[in-house]
Amino acid sequence: MDILNMMMGQGVVSTLADQLHNLFMLLFDNAVVAGFLMKCVGIGAILGIISVAAIVFTYGERKVCAFMQVRIGPNRVGGRFGLLQPIADMLKLMSKEDIIPQGCDRVVWALGPMLLFVPTALIYAFFPFDNGVALADVNVGIFLMLAISSQAVLPFLISGYASNSKYAFIGGMRTVAQMLSYEAPMVFSLLGVVMLSGSMRMSDIVNAQSEQLWFILMQPIAFVVFVISATAETNRVPFDLVEGEAEIVAGPFAEYSGMRWALFFLAEYANLLSVSILTTVFFLGGWNGPFLPGVVWFGLKVLAMVFVFMWFRWTFPRTRIDQMLAFSWKILLPLALVNVLFTGVGIYARQWM
Amino acid sequence: MPKTETYTLSMGPQHPSTHGVLQVRLDLDGENILKATPYMGYLHRGIEKLLESRTYIQGVPYTDRLDYVSSMNNNLGYCRAVEELAQIEVPERAEYIRVIVAELNRIASHLVFIGSLANDLGAVTGMIYAFRDREKILDLFDLVCGARMTFHYIRVGGVSADLPPEFAAKCDEFLKIVPEFMQEYEDILTGNEILQHRLHGTSPMTKEQALSHNMTGPNIRAVGIPFDIRKVDGYGLYPKFEFDVPVGENGDNWDRYRVRYQEIYESAKIIRQALDGLPEGDIMAKFPKVLRPPKGEVFSRTEGTRGELGFYIVSDGSTKPYRVHIRRPSFINLQGLDDMCRGMLIGDSVAAFSAIDPLMGEVDC
Numbered sequence: 001m002d003i004l005n006m007m008m009g010q011g012v013v014s015t016l017a018d019q020l021h022n023l024f025m026l027l028f029d030n031a032v033v034a035g036f037l038m039k040c041v042g043i044g045a046i047l048g049i050i051s052v053a054a055i056v057f058t059y060g061e062r063k064v065c066a067f068m069q070v071r072i073g074p075n076r077v078g079g080r081f082g083l084l085q086p087i088a089d090m091l092k093l094m095s096k097e098d099i100i101p102q103g104c105d106r107v108v109w110a111l112g113p114m115l116l117f118v119p120t121a122l123i124y125a126f127f128p129f130d131n132g133v134a135l136a137d138v139n140v141g142i143f144l145m146l147a148i149s150s151q152a153v154l155p156f157l158i159s160g161y162a163s164n165s166k167y168a169f170i171g172g173m174r175t176v177a178q179m180l181s182y183e184a185p186m187v188f189s190l191l192g193v194v195m196l197s198g199s200m201r202m203s204d205i206v207n208a209q210s211e212q213l214w215f216i217l218m219q220p221i222a223f224v225v226f227v228i229s230a231t232a233e234t235n236r237v238p239f240d241l242v243e244g245e246a247e248i249v250a251g252p253f254a255e256y257s258g259m260r261w262a263l264f265f266l267a268e269y270a271n272l273l274s275v276s277i278l279t280t281v282f283f284l285g286g287w288n289g290p291f292l293p294g295v296v297w298f299g300l301k302v303l304a305m306v307f308v309f310m311w312f313r314w315t316f317p318r319t320r321i322d323q324m325l326a327f328s329w330k331i332l333l334p335l336a337l338v339n340v341l342f343t344g345v346g347i348y349a350r351q352w353m
Numbered sequence: 354m355p356k357t358e359t360y361t362l363s364m365g366p367q368h369p370s371t372h373g374v375l376q377v378r379l380d381l382d383g384e385n386i387l388k389a390t391p392y393m394g395y396l397h398r399g400i401e402k403l404l405e406s407r408t409y410i411q412g413v414p415y416t417d418r419l420d421y422v423s424s425m426n427n428n429l430g431y432c433r434a435v436e437e438l439a440q441i442e443v444p445e446r447a448e449y450i451r452v453i454v455a456e457l458n459r460i461a462s463h464l465v466f467i468g469s470l471a472n473d474l475g476a477v478t479g480m481i482y483a484f485r486d487r488e489k490i491l492d493l494f495d496l497v498c499g500a501r502m503t504f505h506y507i508r509v510g511g512v513s514a515d516l517p518p519e520f521a522a523k524c525d526e527f528l529k530i531v532p533e534f535m536q537e538y539e540d541i542l543t544g545n546e547i548l549q550h551r552l553h554g555t556s557p558m559t560k561e562q563a564l565s566h567n568m569t570g571p572n573i574r575a576v577g578i579p580f581d582i583r584k585v586d587g588y589g590l591y592p593k594f595e596f597d598v599p600v601g602e603n604g605d606n607w608d609r610y611r612v613r614y615q616e617i618y619e620s621a622k623i624i625r626q627a628l629d630g631l632p633e634g635d636i637m638a639k640f641p642k643v644l645r646p647p648k649g650e651v652f653s654r655t656e657g658t659r660g661e662l663g664f665y666i667v668s669d670g671s672t673k674p675y676r677v678h679i680r681r682p683s684f685i686n687l688q689g690l691d692d693m694c695r696g697m698l699i700g701d702s703v704a705a706f707s708a709i710d711p712l713m714g715e716v717d718c
Contacts, residue, residue: 069481166362170384170699237475238547246370246473246703315541317548318475320700321384 012293014132017041042135046124054269055086061310068314096258104255105162112159113256113263119151120270127277128203130287130295141202142190145278146183149233152271153179156242156252163255171251174321175235175242181328182232182239188336189225192343193282206286216283221339223283225332230275231312232328234268238316239324246318276305359387362699366395370473370703373713377690379702386702389694391687396717404677409435409644410509412674417503420683420715422465423658425458425494428507433588434653434664435509436638439646444635447511448590452627453524454497454506456620460531461490462658463613463620470610470707471542474551479542486534489527496520509644511637524628531621535614543614552607556693556705559604566689569682570660571612572709576604582656594626609708645672659683659710681718683711 020041024034059074062085066073078084100106123145125135138144153176160172193215194200197208209215216223232239242251253264280286280301287294289301319327365376374395380388400419404412412435416427429451436443443451464487471479491501496517498506506513542548558568563576573580581598583591599615601608648670654663660682667676686709693705 065477069478070485071481166360170362240475241700244475244700246475247700249369314478316476317471317479317542317545317551318700319547320551320698322698323547323550 013130013295017133039135046135047121050121050124050266050270050273053273054266055090057269057272057306058086058089058265059083060306061313064307064310065314068311090262093258093262098260099255099257101164101255103164105164108158109162109255110260112155112162112252113260113267115158116152116155116267117263117270119148120267120274122148123274124270126202127274128206128281128286129298130293132203133295134203137201137203139199139201142194142200142205145202146187146190149274150179150183152267159256160252163252165255167248167250167254168252170248171242171244171254174244174248175252177321177325178232178235178239178241181325182229182332185225185328185332185336186229186233188333188340189219189222189229190282191336191340192219192222195340195343195347202281202286206281206288209285210288214283214285214288219283219339219343221335222343223279225336225339226282227279227308229328229332230279231309232324234271234275234309236272236309237313238319240313240318241321241324244318272306272309273302276302276309279305357382364702370469370706371713372469372706372711375687375711375713375716377702377706379694379699381699384698384700386694386697386699389691389702391690393684393687393713393716396713398718400718401677401679405674408672409439409646409674412677413508414503414505417505418714419679419681419718420462420657420659420662420712421502422712423458423462424502424504425454425507426462426655426657426662428505429455430653430655430657430662431664432507432509433655434651434666435644435646437653438649438651438666438668439509439640439644441510441638441640443511443638445590445632446515446634447636447638449627449631450512450516450636451507452590452594453516453624453631454494454504454512456623456627457490457493457524459620459658460617461487463617464490466613466707466710467538467542467610469710470704471548473703473707474548476542476545476548479538482534482537482541486530489530493520493523493527496523508637510640511635515636516631521628521631524624528621528625528628531617535617538614549607551700551704552610552708553605554603555606555701556697556708557603557605558689558693562692563604563689566685566692568660568686568689570657570686571609571616572660572686572689574598575601575608575612577602582654582661586654588655590627591623593630594623596620596622606704606708609710613710643672645670654680657682659712659715660686679718681715683709683713683715684718687711687716 017038021034021038024037028034063073074082074085076082077088126138126141126145128134128137156175157172160168160175193205196212196215196218197205199205212218235242243253244251253261256264280298284301287298289297359380359382362379362381363376364379365371366374371377376392378390378392379386400415403415413428413431416431417424419427464483468480468483471483494504495501497520498504498514558576560576560578563573563578569580577600579598579600582588584598596619599612599619601612646668648668650665650667652663652665654661661680662682663680665678665680666674669675690705690709694702697705
């Protein structure tokens with residue numbers, strides 16, 4: 001019972017981590033080695049989360065899509081619910097021929113999907129999965145996260161450029177326009193959150209929400225702006241102009257096949273997970289919640305957000321490039337700025353009262 | 354000033370949204386379309402020539418393959434032309450059945466239009482919904498003639514089989530759910546602001562442009578000209594039925610969408626009236642097994658789902674037509690693509706293409 005209480009208080013994951021750390025101390029009797037090993041375990045865990053998420057989300061996306069479209073979805077491989085479908089998909093992708101298009105810039109072309117995965121995975125370091133569980137809980141977490149995630153533009157552009165295909169190139173150019181313009185409202189919507197919590201450290205933001213209200217209630221406009229711009233950042237419908245299946249076939253991915261394409265796919269789902277985590281951390285109170293352990297609450301909220309993003313994808317049509325950019329600069333950005341203004345006024349007013 | 358260059362993008366023949374095998378060469382300046390040139394012929398099967406080497410009656414199944422989404426209307430067009438040529442009087446019951454199946458097929462075809470428009474605009478779910486409801490019509494056709502596509506049901510002189518006894522009830526059931534599923538599209542597609550932004554004001558056409566391209570069908574009605582051959586010529590039983598010809602105002606993609614949307618209701622109205630007035634009687638005219646129409650020529654036009662479907666047949670008095678020419682509405686409507694795309698963006702070209710609603714089987718013939 002004691003252990004349970006302790007786990008509830010401190011969080012399951014950090015208790016486990018502490019015990020693992022003690023084990024390493026016992027084995028090696030060296031704080032530096034144990035610390036290094038703990039970091040390795042953390043990195044492994046994050047990569048594991050991303051891979052598992054990709055597997056679960058491929059299945060989940062197909063089932064959610066089927067649910068939206070009054071279909072059944074995967075139901076052949078692995079029983080009535082098609083539970084082994086992601087494995088079958090993976091086998092299919094791995095056994096595919098690796099086609100290298102003629103006239104492409106081979107080095108850059110091959111680098112594209114790998115480079116895309118780097119910023120996508122790197123920002124997981126800052127996420128607080130539970131109380132005290134973050135690989136690097138730095139004090140400029142939001143800033144660093146935004147800086148790193150904006151690097152994801154480049155791999156899209158270089159793979160679009162290096163493919164030597166016009167569809168891919170148009171897709172690459174669209175990525176730049178889209179991601180850069182949605183970065184701005186996203187940052188400004190987060191500014192309100194930072195102003196309320198007074199910190200850029202992600203765990204502080206979650207703690208601030210347990211002291212005050214969840215920020216979805218205090219910052220509803222910021223929440224809406226953030227979710228919309230996050231959808232655009234992850235290139236999902238209604239902002240999937242980068243892929244734009246009906247127009248530019250698959251955009252930057254058009255010339256990739258097999259595992260190279262699977263890397264794009266992996267990055268897409270890792271992005272989906274990371275924006276869901278960010279929404280949870282900034283607006284839905286992170287790991288806070290009654291009765292259940294923090295990490296469970298965290299997971300539930302994240303999955304709910306993932307479902308919302310999938311819901312968008314299977315409901316909306318695609319926007320057009322000019323409308324999408326106009327929406328960002330003319331509607332979302334002013335809205336986010338107004339939100340920042342009113343948040344500031346509100347904070348001042350509260351201090352006066 | 355940075356130097357800019359125009360470039361050419363070849364859309365198709367293998368492209369997700371060219372509805373078959375069509376190549377559109379887009380001359381682009383960035384994302385702006387300067388010129389769109391459709392190149393067709395990838396699906397050419399020489400149907401006109403094939404019809405000339407078969408007897409009149411053997412020709413009917415080939416017309417199924419023209420516009421394979423609305424085969425009934427093609428059967429009807431061809432059979433009407435042959436009947437006019439050979440002066441065959443079609444029994445009234447057969448005429449009623451023809452109207453019922455042709456209008457059912459019009460609904461099915463317009464559902465495919467709504468579905469593929471939604472798909473091309475990125476709303477995959479909208480497509481599935483439209484195709485789900487089209488299934489019900491295909492099931493009805495299955496009941497009537499045993500086939501879900503390429504029916505070969507309407508024959509020269511009548512129809513191949515009488516309606517099965519349960520058809521009336523099943524068709525009635527379908528007509529009852531028409532407003533229901535139409536409301537669903539209204540909710541998921543029409544009411545969606547993104548879709549409205551994509552369709553309002555894109556690819557507008559003036560009346561003069563549409564007329565100069567000789568556009569017909571929903572495309573000409575979208576610019577505001579109420580040209581419907583069912584009304585203009587009043588062929589078959591259509592003068593007996595009450596229905597409206599929905600027209601658009603601005604001739605943009607939105608109007609093209611709405612016109613077809615309304616036409617589904619109008620077709621349902623016609624089917625309802627035809628079902629109620631269905632007389633008893635023969636379903637096949639009596640005429641010699643070996644059909645030898647007298648020397649002469651005929652041009653017979655009907656309102657296909659995509660526009661004016663005309664069959665020009667020259668007879669030399671033998672069992673086979675001497676010459677057949679088909680006026681394919683898709684082919685002629687497609688000529689408007691350039692006018693519709695100029696000054697638009699790449700995304701609009703897909704919407705414009707969908708809004709014309711050409712079917713490559715008919716375009717290439």
